[in-house]
Amino acid sequence: MRTNQFILLIGIFSMLFATNLHAWAQGTQVVEGYVISATDKGPLLGVSVHATGTAVATKTNEQGYFSLQLTLPSVLRFSYLGYTTKELEVKEVGNPLRILLEKTFANLDEAVVVGYGAVKRSSLTAAVTKVENKGLDEIPTARPEVALQGKLAGVNISQTRNAPGSAPIIRIRGAGSISAGNDPLIVVDGFPGASFSNINMNDVASIEVLKDASSAAIYGSRAAGGVVIVTTKSGKQGKPVLSVNAFGGFSKAKLHNDWLNVNEYYDAITKYQNREYAWIGGDTSIPVWGDSNRPAGYQVSPAVLNGTDVNWQDAVMETAPFQNYDLAVNGGNDNINYYISGIVRDQQGTLRNTWYRTYGARASLNIKVNERVDLGLMLNPNYATSRIAPNNMIDYAKYPPFVAIQNPDGTYPTARSYWGAAVTSQANPMAILEGTNYRANTLNTIGNFYASVKLAEGLHIKSTIGTNMSYNITDRFQASWASSSSTSSGSAIDSRTISLINENTINYQKTFGADHDFGALGGASYQHNFSRSMTTLAVNGSFNNDIIQTLNNATINPVGTNTLKSEWGLVSYFGRVNYGFKNKYLFTASIRTDGSSRFGPDRKWGWFPSASAAWRISGERFMENLTVLSDLKLRASFGTTGNMNIGDFAYLGTIGGGIYTVNDQITNWQAQSTYGNSRLGWEKTRELDFGVDISLFNNRVTINADYYRKRTDGLLYAVSIPGITGFTSSLSNVGEVENKGFEIELNTKNLVGDFKWQTSFNVAANRNKVLSLGGVNERITTDGYGMSWLLRVGEPMFSYYGYKQTGVIQTAEQLTSVPVMAGSKLGNPIYDDLNGDGIINQNDRAVLGNFMPKATFGMTNSFSYRSFDLSFTIQASVGAKIYNFENQFYQGSVLGAMRQSLIADQWWSVDDPGDGLHPAVSLSQLSFNANSDYYIEDASFLAVRNINVGYNFPVAISRKIGSSKLRLFASINNALFLTKKEFHGYNPEGYTAGEVAGINSKPGYNIGSEPINRVYTFGVNLGF
């Protein structure tokens, strides 16, 4: 027993500290040389030099120098990332060798990070897209995702809200889940479940997107939405290199320019009020003001024409500056390398009193203890602070033009202080923005520590301990004068989430003989997540003054003040094998099993297998003569992924409660609030993918194309259960949704001389279809004014469902001769009687489109000529529809500001009937228009997302300021943004009711998403 342990210890120590024994081999000679780049004749550091068929290998140093003990003759293979591998036969020892390596155009040998490892691009069997950080950090965005817009086929990144710092929605190959979320899993340096919000683009080395299930399946139960792997920079061997990026600029919002001025507004509102009055049978010849025979609600106050004419949209928006400074140092030697960086970013919002600031730091250290042992540490704290607008854009822009921005005494007038109760009761927009202090602060720290041991040639074990700690504080105060109800209010929310993970992997990689590449991975992962939040709410109106805005100045409201805690745990075991024969026939298979605390005792564990294969046809002998073709690979894959985002204790029947007063005593009550389902299990996505990778003309043209079919079944959503249980629905696993489509990425190097021109183009189309709803054929969610969102077997999920307008009821005769909706009047729409039964009722509703784009396009062109470089990115989206319900506010519904394009041509009266296509629109008639295609608009767009121009100063000049690199650049974001003429909103991707998040989702519903900003940037990149 004791001896055994001793031997074990000796074994471990010898394994850790064993040195290379090959040096003592007999009959060898020293071969030395230099490896240099064929392009700039500079030395190449770290080139792997390997005597084929032996274990003899080394790497070049900073001078590009290497030396090896060799038995001659032998063949040396020189391989280096980004360069064409070269082989050279050495027969005798002479002068030091001089080896020139050519840069590759498309990096077939570049490493692509996949889950728990990396593979050569040429060996990939799955659909993985990689974006390297080449200038992405020069695009001024508060969030890194935005810089990726239009760059990845099948990855739709849409900015539905445009407040500073708002997170865009990322959808990889469509949405398949109704209730459990469709966000991809973000893995940052191996930490699954991280967020983009604490990543600074300047620290990013590359971003890989695992699009198909065969590559994502290694992340099992969280990968159904795809996986985005972010790899951050680490130090490179050599002297310290300092790089500084400094840039700044300003943002300008793209606004509407068709607002009515106050005189036009007076005329329009008079027509509006007369029309309303006529509908209730009023006599419109009664003067609009001052005659008590006309009810107050139908009058128009002459106070409108008081000499004030405010365009509220323009009043609340401003040109907003921003600035960004980041600094990074990296370096290292044979045993240690480091990367440290810091960033400060300050971005003002184009809406007054909004901003977003981040302060981040990052340190990464890798230590090579000896030939066998590597240790590393990474720490990345990030602090973000922001001031948020309390209301949607609509509440600022819709305010009527006759209200002054501010009174001479500094107070803020309201619409009702001019006109009385007929107009909107809302507070003055400037008062809302000035008098509401709504702040969000986040401190997020990611850290990890790893140790890796090389057990034998090709065999490594690695253990990682990681943590992600997030602290959030949200403070909100609204002064009484900023509130529509004239009462102060306030709240404070503190929350923290701590996630710990331990991952252990064992990795084996070996080439047997010349033809058999074999790799295997095994691992275990344990993750535990704790969260706690505390909400404190003030009693409305209880603040003693506006000066002290913390809640100690108010009475605490027990209803709404609480602390919440939750936690979940995930245990996973996974494995993967890959085999390649002659690098022509490639196979990969993986399996993962996850156990999650979120699921019922009967369904705790899920299995997520995958398999993929590829055939590199170009490696076959019969293809050898086709010199045009550099590479041709066919891929096929299948995999299963899961979704566990259902809330921590959804399988349990739980008790909720509250308070009420009985006999003047405050009493707690509790009652069962959820039914529970011990059989609740995983939502599973099975995906098929067929792909082809083609390289032409010595890799100057590469094409990657994929077709996929993704089916998500066992959907987690609330199904009907018998009411006798006390509940009408219970979370269950039923239903199935399909996404299928294709993606093409085309990269070309059009010109490669002094004047270089590269183009990256991508196109993707996705079709979503509900296949099953667990026994029912359809489910309809209807909004208060009649628009419905449809889940129906055979249709895309959450399609708009409503009536089709065909015209306007112009004559009393039409009211009886044409099928109309019950209660219709002159000016109301004529609807399409779809089933032709002569009655307009809910059976005449039709599918009216969907919030999802039918196809997306992206194109990036990069040019360089000597010291100049220029690039621009174009993105287009086709076929998405938006339910632009905000339009009604700009049509006079609360007698607010109006837009010419929205009120033109509509029916006002028999004498002023418009063009016969635009029905009367007003608040009282909303249920006649909101339930139809009237507010559904085509949200297709084409945008020049970014133009970036740079100039690299010659070294002679940059040296004068002591730098090795000096580049000036200028860029414009959203330089051009084209939308359809029928689109009236600020942002075609903008909607306010969220995306798909449960059975009652209303994706595409917009009331007041913020305008898009055009951003002008000027900056400098410095290297030392």
Add this chain to the structure above:
Amino acid sequence: MNGKHLIGYLLLCTLTLASCSKSFLQEDPSTSVAVESAISSETDMLESVAGLYRSLDNYFIFGRNYPLFGDLLADNVYLSSTNSSRLLMQNNYTWTIANTEPRTFWSNTYYSILQANRIIGSNLDITENVAQLKGEAYALRALCYLYLINWFAKPYTVDPNAAGVPLVTVSTSITGPLVKPERNTVAEVYDKMISDLDSAFLLMPETTPAIHIASSNFIAKYAAKALQSRVFLYKADYENARDAALSVVQNGGYSLTDSPGDFAAYWASTASRTDKVETIFELNNSATANNGIEGLDFIYAAQGHGDMLVTDDTYAIYQETDSRRALIQDGTRNGMQAYFVNKYPNVTATDRDEVKMIRYAEVLLTLSEAYGRLGDEANARLYLNMVAQNRDHSIAPYTYSGNELLDAIVLERRKELAFEGLRFFDLTRLNLDFTRQNMGTKAYSYYTDVLRTDFRRIQPIPQEEINANPNMTQNAGY
């Protein structure tokens, strides 16, 4: 370096970590309690009973629709032509299986039954407090079944063997056996209600323990007995109805108000009663928890929606000297004369009107009717006059006999209990045809003659329930 040792070392690593995996997967919620461990103390039970009372006040059931339907579907109330678009189909007798109201009758009442089942099924030791609380849960479960059986099934007096509603008496889980039951018969449901009320009466101590002070907001021992007298009356079991009602009268300690002034003040107040005057049980609608614009008071009161108006016929049954006539307000609606219900006048206050569930006068009239049906006309007249003369001090005692006496008792019930949701049950248990007055242009629409053959005297089983439970059968006509 030996390969075996290496493997041993790796296994060691993996096993150490694997041993903690079990605890990773067994989390307990920190802020909500799993159902199994919910009632583990008297305080838990007290809060659960409070949750049961709160659930009853939902406006889809006892908070509005149950008491409102009892008059709207009967002959007391109609929907004004000027209305807030609520309950149009109920006024017109055109509701269907897809209608929200029967669906929510069903699901919300069973939700309350679930809460009662959890309390009844808890295994706390029986102390005086636990006995009181469990007794209340038994009584409230019976109350829920009484409304379910009378809205969703034929009256007992018509067919006791007709399909009733499923009896669910234990807390269920989705995998359990009770999820898809068949409908029990009407008689089985009545038996269960009677036994639940017996359990309630036996469990509850003679003196209400301090955990629930004697308040009209809580079910007390004799409130359970009073409710049982109603169950027996609906079952036409007049001997037991008489005994239960007499027990309340003799032992309950309840009384009527003394004067018309006190009677008016009683209806104007939003406070619960601790003096056992008039109210035996009512639902709390305090400032912290009420139904807002969906409350029973709001749909009746002229200052609220004022949608539901009193028919002229109903107004006419009250003498001018009857203090109950003051509970109907003569006003105008959209330019036309209209009678508003004024039993729940506090819609503009923060503390809103209680919903009356059982009042002493009902028990007296049940006692009177039971005596009358059993042939003891002297006692029948005694208790009839006790109510009638209290409400109208100017009238002479009634001297009716035979059918005239029975009709007078039923009419007195209508006068006394109007707008409290019980009229419809009197009409159905006695299997009477009835006429809902056509109020012409004042009404949204009308549906006058409700014959005893009309299938809409019973609500439809919700379509969702039929879809989700293949063992469920629909009521005839739907």
